[in-house]
Amino acid sequence: MELYQATTTAPVNIAVIKYWGKRDAKLNLPTNSSLSVTLSQDDLRALTTASCSPTFTEDRLWLNGVEESVATSSRLTACIDNLRQLRAELEQENPSAPRLSTFKLHICSENNFPTAAGLASSAAGFAALVRAIADLYQLPQSAKDLSRIARQGSGSACRSLMGGYVSWEMGEADDGNDSLAEQVAPQSHWPEMRAAVLVVSAERKTVPSTAGMQATVATSALFRHRADVVVPERMSAMKRAIKEKDFEAFADLTMKDSNQFHAVCLDTSPPIFYLNDTSRACIRFVEELNRSAGKVIAAYTYDAGPNCVIYYTVENEEIVLGALKKCLANIDGWRERDAALAASLPEGFDSRTLDAVSQGITRLILTQVGGDPVSIAQDKGLIGQDGLPKSLKGH
Amino acid sequence: MELYQATTTAPVNIAVIKYWGKRDAKLNLPTNSSLSVTLSQDDLRALTTASCSPTFTEDRLWLNGVEESVATSSRLTACIDNLRQLRAELEQENPSAPRLSTFKLHICSENNFPTAAGLASSAAGFAALVRAIADLYQLPQSAKDLSRIARQGSGSACRSLMGGYVSWEMGEADDGNDSLAEQVAPQSHWPEMRAAVLVVSAERKTVPSTAGMQATVATSALFRHRADVVVPERMSAMKRAIKEKDFEAFADLTMKDSNQFHAVCLDTSPPIFYLNDTSRACIRFVEELNRSAGKVIAAYTYDAGPNCVIYYTVENEEIVLGALKKCLANIDGWRERDAALAASLPEGFDSRTLDAVSQGITRLILTQVGGDPVSIAQDKGLIGQDGLPKSLKGH
Numbered sequence: 001m002e003l004y005q006a007t008t009t010a011p012v013n014i015a016v017i018k019y020w021g022k023r024d025a026k027l028n029l030p031t032n033s034s035l036s037v038t039l040s041q042d043d044l045r046a047l048t049t050a051s052c053s054p055t056f057t058e059d060r061l062w063l064n065g066v067e068e069s070v071a072t073s074s075r076l077t078a079c080i081d082n083l084r085q086l087r088a089e090l091e092q093e094n095p096s097a098p099r100l101s102t103f104k105l106h107i108c109s110e111n112n113f114p115t116a117a118g119l120a121s122s123a124a125g126f127a128a129l130v131r132a133i134a135d136l137y138q139l140p141q142s143a144k145d146l147s148r149i150a151r152q153g154s155g156s157a158c159r160s161l162m163g164g165y166v167s168w169e170m171g172e173a174d175d176g177n178d179s180l181a182e183q184v185a186p187q188s189h190w191p192e193m194r195a196a197v198l199v200v201s202a203e204r205k206t207v208p209s210t211a212g213m214q215a216t217v218a219t220s221a222l223f224r225h226r227a228d229v230v231v232p233e234r235m236s237a238m239k240r241a242i243k244e245k246d247f248e249a250f251a252d253l254t255m256k257d258s259n260q261f262h263a264v265c266l267d268t269s270p271p272i273f274y275l276n277d278t279s280r281a282c283i284r285f286v287e288e289l290n291r292s293a294g295k296v297i298a299a300y301t302y303d304a305g306p307n308c309v310i311y312y313t314v315e316n317e318e319i320v321l322g323a324l325k326k327c328l329a330n331i332d333g334w335r336e337r338d339a340a341l342a343a344s345l346p347e348g349f350d351s352r353t354l355d356a357v358s359q360g361i362t363r364l365i366l367t368q369v370g371g372d373p374v375s376i377a378q379d380k381g382l383i384g385q386d387g388l389p390k391s392l393k394g395h
Numbered sequence: 396m397e398l399y400q401a402t403t404t405a406p407v408n409i410a411v412i413k414y415w416g417k418r419d420a421k422l423n424l425p426t427n428s429s430l431s432v433t434l435s436q437d438d439l440r441a442l443t444t445a446s447c448s449p450t451f452t453e454d455r456l457w458l459n460g461v462e463e464s465v466a467t468s469s470r471l472t473a474c475i476d477n478l479r480q481l482r483a484e485l486e487q488e489n490p491s492a493p494r495l496s497t498f499k500l501h502i503c504s505e506n507n508f509p510t511a512a513g514l515a516s517s518a519a520g521f522a523a524l525v526r527a528i529a530d531l532y533q534l535p536q537s538a539k540d541l542s543r544i545a546r547q548g549s550g551s552a553c554r555s556l557m558g559g560y561v562s563w564e565m566g567e568a569d570d571g572n573d574s575l576a577e578q579v580a581p582q583s584h585w586p587e588m589r590a591a592v593l594v595v596s597a598e599r600k601t602v603p604s605t606a607g608m609q610a611t612v613a614t615s616a617l618f619r620h621r622a623d624v625v626v627p628e629r630m631s632a633m634k635r636a637i638k639e640k641d642f643e644a645f646a647d648l649t650m651k652d653s654n655q656f657h658a659v660c661l662d663t664s665p666p667i668f669y670l671n672d673t674s675r676a677c678i679r680f681v682e683e684l685n686r687s688a689g690k691v692i693a694a695y696t697y698d699a700g701p702n703c704v705i706y707y708t709v710e711n712e713e714i715v716l717g718a719l720k721k722c723l724a725n726i727d728g729w730r731e732r733d734a735a736l737a738a739s740l741p742e743g744f745d746s747r748t749l750d751a752v753s754q755g756i757t758r759l760i761l762t763q764v765g766g767d768p769v770s771i772a773q774d775k776g777l778i779g780q781d782g783l784p785k786s787l788k789g790h
Contacts, residue, residue: 221651222658225620256616256664263617263662269647270682271654277672287665 126153278360333364673755728759
């Protein structure tokens with residue numbers, strides 16, 4: 001059968017200046033700019049195959065083995081419609097190009113980490129979907145151009161189309177034309193950045209982000225001051241910290257902005273809580289690590305969930321992982337090369353936080369800053385020659 | 396022996412618009428006005444006897460049975476010096492008055508609730524101390540005048556010199572002359588107000604308020620907006636709600652301001668946490684109660700600690716206490732008259748919050764809006780004719 005396909009992986013990104021609040025809920029236009037670190041796809045990624053064929057009768061999507069309805073998701077159809085439109089323009093300019101824009105799509109996507117656990121799975125998922133369809137359609141648009149489309153699927157997805165250190169500039173236009181992701185610096189500029197994800201719970205989050213952020217915009221008396229005054233200053237300071245590879249400034253801004261994001265959640269009516277007692281113990285752990293080490297060597301940040309992400313650089317890996325080993329030696333996630341690492345704490349570390357961290361964390365993911373989405377060879381794709389997910393074979 | 400003495404009780408107050416931040420740490424001048432409900436001294440009170448005698452050789456203070464140093468507490472000496480000065484002026488105008496201002500003081504004070512558990516014990520304590528010495532000295536100054544002095548002992552103590560609904564107007568003068576408490580409405584204006592204190596833990600708080608609020612002032616990027624813009628609006632709205640006995644408006648402002656106070660704590664570097672998972676469960680409990688009751692019948696508020704105070708009015712007592720009984724029937728604090736009350740939840744109440752409340756709360760205090768400090772007969776005082784605490788007899 002006549003079948004076209006393309007497969008890509010896309011990364012997770014964890015923001016250090018947080019996106020929280022939409023000025024346009026349909027177009028996913030934010031109330032403030034944001035900035036994130038793209039994480040390595042070796043450890044966390046969405047893998048997506050997009051295929052099309054004149055024999056397909058409807059757009060279909062399989063997500064982690066389960067078929068989801070495409071037609072009822074306005075976010076999905078917005079992305080697909082935009083990409084089809086770009087393909088149709090390309091076909092108009094190049095009459096010999098196959099008429100892919102007229103074919104239905106079969107899309108299959110798999111994450112290698114739990115969905116909706118506050119790990120930005122929708123960001124990686126929508127970035128992979130947009131990248132895979134754009135590759136299938138052989139679109140000439142840049143990652144920045146495509147970020148306009150991915151943004152409509154999930155706001156923070158726009159930042160997952162690029163590796164390294166990525167900003168999402170909020171823009172001003174009503175149609176969202178200038179609300180785009182930009183690479184602040186590639187992975188190669190500051191490859192020493194490491195990230196440890198401390199998974200508190202893989203349960204689904206209590207308040208979905210979209211509902212939460214709109215409640216904050218509507219009811220928090222502190223929110224506008226954050227969006228209008230605080231974040232613009234922090235965006236400039238964070239870009240400077242990244243350009244100068246100034247970890248102390250990076251860490252200070254990262255921790256402050258995570259706390260402020262959760263502060264405006266708490267200032268929402270009714271209040272939104274993503275941090276729990278374990279999250280707070282992890283904050284104390286990182287603070288105590290910095291204090292006892294005598295310098296800022298680690299920064300915590302929390303998205304819309306209780307999981308803790310700790311950023312640090314490779315030069316302090318032994319200290320940071322040594323301290324984590326002191327309370328998390330028995331959980332999953334340590335790599336072979338960490339076996340030799342001794343559990344140890346800096347002198348003077350107040351060990352009172354260790355028990356709460358130890359009891360509340362269920363899994364560790366050790367990763368680092370990563371690169372752009374990666375094209376995958378067709379034989380490693382998720383859709384077979386029959387146009388259906390390979391994982392469904394035999395069912 | 397020549398011994399003069401006076402005894403008073405003073406109440407606890409629980410703020411509904413929170414005091415957090417000093418513009419002058421020595422004079423305890425706040426960065427924003429605040430407003431509280433004075434609670435009944437039948438349930439929560441400091442009891443203080445002030446005595447003086449020409450035979451005393453130094454100022455001494457016994458607090459809950461333990462002697463504390465007066466000379467090393469600048470807050471205590473500030474209060475005592477101010478009151479002595481007023482007595483000296485009175486003696487100058489009235490030469491026949493005994494020269495009490497030249498005698499040393501013995502002061503004995505006892506709370507009927509755990510100290511430093513986030514129950515504003517210092518507010519009641521300093522208010523009782525100032526009121527007792529003012530009574531001993533037979534000072535003509537009003538409660539409002541005396542609030543200037545009590546404020547220097549502990550900021551929120553100024554609000555415990557009056558019953559009912561009390562504001563602390565921040566003032567503008569550098570010397571604090573106009574930073575005073577005022578009665579917004581007496582207890583008799585709205586006597587239907589009830590309060591349930593859910594004690595999460597009687598441990599001392601992790602971050603003392605004075606250190607905490609100064610860290611917030613110094614580091615929170617949201618704090619100034621709260622102090623300068625949000626609180627002034629809320630003060631007006633809260634006074635209106637009290638004057639109109641509009642519980643729904645009172646409750647809405649109370650919950651919002653509690654959340655915002657804890658939000659600016661979280662926006663502090665390093666972040667300050669007073670709420671824990673039990674506190675958050677209590678918030679969810681109150682929200683669910685209001686939702687299922689179909690109207691706002693209860694309001695939560697939290698000071699610098701995890702304990703939950705729930706305000707409600709007598710007309711909804713059966714619903715509020717019935718719901719509390721559902722999860723707290725077996726803890727201390729229920730009154731004889733509550734024995735007949737059936738544990739019950741409004742129809743449609745989502746009972747998922749009940750377990751966490753039930754497991755985390757250790758004690759209940761049921762009380763209500765109360766009156767001014769109360770003078771106590773001399774024979775019920777805490778200091779004997781020998782000028783020493785009666786409780787020390789036999790030691």
